[in-house]
């Protein structure tokens with residue numbers, strides 16, 4: 001296994017905050033793996049993702065180290081793709097879908113306008129948007145929420161990133177669409193050898209998608225291990241309580257769904 005990135009003693013404090021949002025976190029992320037980060041709201045999942053992607057707000061205090069395996073530090077948008085919970089955040093209502101994609105493509109890759117448009121249509125096809133040639137001329141509001149999230153994924157992968165971060169990317173979608181988008185993320189990462197960091201509060205989705213699961217609690221990573229092991233035989237009492245809460249709220253099929 002090749003190391004994509006290693007975190008050592010990573011701590012983050014937002015400007016003006018009294019407590020750190022991330023405390024002394026260590027993590028090794030390997031090329032091509034799918035890691036789910038789970039934990040309750042406010043535990044630091046998004047902060048971890050933002051720190052890795054270089055998207056922390058100005059003035060944040062970061063201690064510790066982020067080491068990338070080899071090559072230069074990746075650039076967000078090119079080497080790291082980011083999909084947010086709300087696709088509206090990545091889509092400008094005034095720009096056509098084709099314009100969004102061609103701008104990202106031409107910012108990061110040496111493509112002519114014509115080649116960028118052809119590549120944009122291919123990307124829409126890859127994320128299973130019907131009739132890509134027509135979709136290029138349409139605007140975000142002309143698509144369903146699930147389709148907008150597919151377009152946001154197309155934008156995130158346009159420049160061929162090594163790491164894709166999906167931060168609650170399916171949380172705003174209904175269950176059926178959630179499953180479809182999860183399947184799409186898995187297919188894309190497998191086909192392109194991309195590493196996936198998948199942030200969710202849904203343990204069943206984490207079990208469906210991830211090779212490993214990391215559990216966050218109060219700014220710390222309390223447990224990490226193979227998905228099936230974490231779900232079937234959690235070592236930490238906090239993970240057990242998260243699982244118990246999930247089983248109270250959801251179907252009892254969670255363990256059977258782990259890979």
Ligand SMILES: Nc1ncnc2c1ncn2[C@@H]1O[C@H](COP(=O)(O)OP(=O)(O)OP(=O)(O)O)[C@@H](O)[C@H]1O
Nearest residue numbers: 014015017021040041042043044045046047048057
């Ligand atoms: N921009 C910010 N400025 C100040 N504090 C912040 C900022 N963003 C997050 N925080 C705080 O940092 C802590 C961790 O937040 P974070 O968003 O990483 O948690 P999370 O686990 O992703 O939560 P959620 O599941 O609700 O998105 C929380 O206490 C939160 O209030």
